[in-house]
Amino acid sequence: MKAKEYKPLPDQAAPISTIGVIAWLRNNLFSSPFNIAVTIVIVAVLMAIVPGMLDWLIFSANWSGTTQADCVKDGACWVFISAWSQQIFYGSYPDGEIWRVNLSLMLLAGVIALSFILPARLRNKVSVPAYLFLPFVCLLILDGSHIGLRQVTTDLWGGFSLNILIAAASIIIAFPFGFLWALGRQSDMPFARSVSVTCIEFFRGTPILALFFMGSVMLPLFFPADVSVDKLLRVWIILILFMSAYMAEVFRSGFAAIPKGQYEAADSLGLGYWQKTLLIIFPQVIKVSMPNILATFVMVFKNTVFLLVIAVPEMLQVIMAALSNSNWLGGHAIEGYLFVGFIFWICCFSMSLLATSIEKKLDTSHKH
Amino acid sequence: MFSKKTTEQIKFETRPSNLGAKSFYNNPKYRAWIYQSFLFIFLIGFFYSIISNTLDNMSAQGIKSGFSFLNTSAGFDVLMSLLPFQTTDSYLKVFTIGILNTILVSIIGIIFSTLLGFIFGIAYFSRNYLIKKIAIIYVEIFRNIPVILQVIFWYTVFNALPIARESLNLGDTIFLNVTGLYLPMLVGESGSGFVYTAIAVAIVSIFLVRRWATKRQEKTGEQFPILWISLGLLFGLPLLVLLVSGVPFHFDYPALKGFNFRGGITVIPELISLAIALSIYTGAFIAEAVRAGIQSVPSGQTEAARSLGLKESKIMSLIVVPQSMRVITPMLNSEYQSLVKNTTIATAIGYPELFTVFAGSVLNQVGQAVEIMFMTLVIYFCINMTISFVMNRFNKRSELTTR
Numbered sequence: 001m002k003a004k005e006y007k008p009l010p011d012q013a014a015p016i017s018t019i020g021v022i023a024w025l026r027n028n029l030f031s032s033p034f035n036i037a038v039t040i041v042i043v044a045v046l047m048a049i050v051p052g053m054l055d056w057l058i059f060s061a062n063w064s065g066t067t068q069a070d071c072v073k074d075g076a077c078w079v080f081i082s083a084w085s086q087q088i089f090y091g092s093y094p095d096g097e098i099w100r101v102n103l104s105l106m107l108l109a110g111v112i113a114l115s116f117i118l119p120a121r122l123r124n125k126v127s128v129p130a131y132l133f134l135p136f137v138c139l140l141i142l143d144g145s146h147i148g149l150r151q152v153t154t155d156l157w158g159g160f161s162l163n164i165l166i167a168a169a170s171i172i173i174a175f176p177f178g179f180l181w182a183l184g185r186q187s188d189m190p191f192a193r194s195v196s197v198t199c200i201e202f203f204r205g206t207p208i209l210a211l212f213f214m215g216s217v218m219l220p221l222f223f224p225a226d227v228s229v230d231k232l233l234r235v236w237i238i239l240i241l242f243m244s245a246y247m248a249e250v251f252r253s254g255f256a257a258i259p260k261g262q263y264e265a266a267d268s269l270g271l272g273y274w275q276k277t278l279l280i281i282f283p284q285v286i287k288v289s290m291p292n293i294l295a296t297f298v299m300v301f302k303n304t305v306f307l308l309v310i311a312v313p314e315m316l317q318v319i320m321a322a323l324s325n326s327n328w329l330g331g332h333a334i335e336g337y338l339f340v341g342f343i344f345w346i347c348c349f350s351m352s353l354l355a356t357s358i359e360k361k362l363d364t365s366h367k368h
Numbered sequence: 369m370f371s372k373k374t375t376e377q378i379k380f381e382t383r384p385s386n387l388g389a390k391s392f393y394n395n396p397k398y399r400a401w402i403y404q405s406f407l408f409i410f411l412i413g414f415f416y417s418i419i420s421n422t423l424d425n426m427s428a429q430g431i432k433s434g435f436s437f438l439n440t441s442a443g444f445d446v447l448m449s450l451l452p453f454q455t456t457d458s459y460l461k462v463f464t465i466g467i468l469n470t471i472l473v474s475i476i477g478i479i480f481s482t483l484l485g486f487i488f489g490i491a492y493f494s495r496n497y498l499i500k501k502i503a504i505i506y507v508e509i510f511r512n513i514p515v516i517l518q519v520i521f522w523y524t525v526f527n528a529l530p531i532a533r534e535s536l537n538l539g540d541t542i543f544l545n546v547t548g549l550y551l552p553m554l555v556g557e558s559g560s561g562f563v564y565t566a567i568a569v570a571i572v573s574i575f576l577v578r579r580w581a582t583k584r585q586e587k588t589g590e591q592f593p594i595l596w597i598s599l600g601l602l603f604g605l606p607l608l609v610l611l612v613s614g615v616p617f618h619f620d621y622p623a624l625k626g627f628n629f630r631g632g633i634t635v636i637p638e639l640i641s642l643a644i645a646l647s648i649y650t651g652a653f654i655a656e657a658v659r660a661g662i663q664s665v666p667s668g669q670t671e672a673a674r675s676l677g678l679k680e681s682k683i684m685s686l687i688v689v690p691q692s693m694r695v696i697t698p699m700l701n702s703e704y705q706s707l708v709k710n711t712t713i714a715t716a717i718g719y720p721e722l723f724t725v726f727a728g729s730v731l732n733q734v735g736q737a738v739e740i741m742f743m744t745l746v747i748y749f750c751i752n753m754t755i756s757f758v759m760n761r762f763n764k765r766s767e768l769t770t771r
Binding site: 028038042043188192205206207208213214217221222223224225298305309333334348 | 521524710738744
């Protein structure tokens with residue numbers, strides 16, 4: 001006799017209220033009376049604000065034209081931005097020489113890309129010198145007088161490219177300094193330690209604006225009378241010192257994250273102090289500190305806007321100068337500030353996303 | 369005792385002595401001395417050249433040194449001061465006013481940024497999709513835009529407000545226009561001292577009642593409705609005294625006289641813009657800290673609390689938040705300190721805090737950069753050290769409540 005074949009009943013569909021859009025709405029928007037009320041209020045507020053905002057920003061905004069007279073519609077006057085776009089990105093850098101700024105930016109991008117694509121055995125040998133030479137190469141290209149190009153004095157440098165380049169140049173040079181201060185801070189030599197701690201705490205405890213001010217009013221006094229140091233160079237020095245203090249703290253937490261066994265293994269191999277530090281510890285510190293380094297870079301990048309207080313023509317300063325231009329007295333301040341904010345937001349947000357993804361990749365700990 | 373030696377010292381001590389490794393320059397102790405004396409000589413030379421250059425430059429430019437300028441009359445007016453100020457007052461008075469204004473905006477900023485930070489940090493864990501998204505959007509937008517741009521933006525928005533005659537009006541008591549925010553001021557008449565005393569008594573008794581209630585709960589397990597009793601004491605007692613003493617208070621309302629408002633409290637637009645920008649910016653960072661703090665509490669804690677039968681609100685207030693404070697407090701500490709440092713951006717809009725009036729206006733007039741920057745920085749260090757001290761005390765307490 002043939003065994004009766006077991007035939008399960010077909011699966012019943014899940015109740016309509018637990019799947020799909022309805023369930024999502026119920027769980028996420030209308031799960032309790034309080035949530036229902038909150039959802040309704042938020043939606044009402046959004047309905048009241050968003051259409052008007054979008055209309056002003058996009059639909060009735062003025063997109064094309066070259067002068068203020070082209071801004072005829074009610075919305076935002078983006079013509080203001082496009083008319084000033086060259087100054088916003090390059091400052092007063094001479095027209096024919098802008099390729100030099102672009103070249104510097106491309107070199108920066110190239111060096112960063114290089115450090116990701118190079119095979120591991122070449123990475124430290126090539127990337128580290130490439131990074132360290134980069135600021136000086138850019139300096140030569142941008143100034144131009146030492147390499148046979150037309151000299152462009154630093155008061156003409158400006159715009160968003162200046163924000164990027166000075167932030168990058170500072171954090172690159174701050175790397176070795178910060179590393180040295182971090183080593184000093186955890187060293188056994190009492191005097192070296194106290195010097196490092198003093199440096200770190202001083203530059204971390206002082207408002208960056210006060211440091212910029214000191215760079216512009218006090219630093220000239222520190223140099224001999226016959227030496228005059230360029231303003232941008234002084235700002236660079238200040239930013240390097242400021243960043244070094246923050247990088248030292250980043251590295252300190254990096255050192256703390258390296259297991260003690262790594263130091264002991266290096267010792268048992270008979271490596272000396274610098275061999276141990278540079279070959280074993282440093283690469284690991286860089287790896288675990290990467291998210292914090294990025295966060296620090298975001299911070300210095302945002303802080304470059306503070307330079308407007310000492311009249312360095314960075315992006316916001318250019319916008320403010322454009323706002324007081326007699327051809328553009330139509331009150332485009334909101335457009336200008338929104339644009340600067342948007343650019344900075346894009347840059348900083350993408351960097352913080354990158355930092356988070358690196359952090360996730362590194363995080364192998366188990367959640368309890 | 370072993371751990372106090374460096375690995376280099378241990379290496380040295382355990383090394384066989386016949387290798388000649390005891391030579392002078394291989395001894396880590398002497399090496400440390402040599403390195404440090406190089407550093408010392410370098411620093412001496414560095415500071416010597418800086419100081420001698422500075423003195424030379426200052427004498428060449430005819431800048432005096434010393435602090436005698438502090439007694440000279442300032443000769444300019446300050447936009448806002450918490451103390452009575454005249455243009456003939458000394459630079460020292462300007463200094464004091466700057467400090468007070470810095471402290472004022474710091475306190476306002478700290479209060480509001482903490483509120484915003486905790487609201488949005490906790491909102492991140494809301495079960496409502498919209499609330500959660502709004503919390504994320506708030507943090508990600510305001511954290512990533514330079515604070516100085518934010519303050520200039522708010523100041524521009526403020527300048528777009530209507531003029532005094534058409535000011536925004538809230539029940540004829542609060543007015544907002546391009547020249548500032550006008551609030552009614554509470555003025556005490558004779559007899560108001562009793563009410564102040566009542567408030568003080570209420571606060572002290574709340575502390576005593578809380579202590580007693582905690583002790584009783586530890587002993588007997590009985591709970592005491594501490595929140596309602598505290599609120600009752602805080603509001604009831606002063607209200608009772610107020611009524612008994614015949615309401616010895618009146619409001620001084622701002623009123624439009626001529627071109628502007630008189631009376632009441634005037635909050636200048638610079639202060640408002642700065643406070644808004646700092647609170648929103650720092651609030652975004654604090655929200656992030658609060659989120660990280662709450663996430664740092666292992667989910668086993670919440671599950672254990674649930675299995676004990678605690679209510680969801682009690683789980684938050686008794687289990688999660690006290691443990692997360694251990695992570696949040698150090699971050700709050702550094703956020704508060706950076707808020708105080710960020711008050712210096714006031715110089716972009718002209719709010720007369722320490723940096724703007726002293727390192728700005730006074731420095732412009734006097735030119736004694738070294739003394740003035742020194743005094744300014746000392747104040748910022750002092751304020752930040754106070755914050756750090758208070759927060760560390762607080763952190764000690766929150767550490768005790770954890771395992």
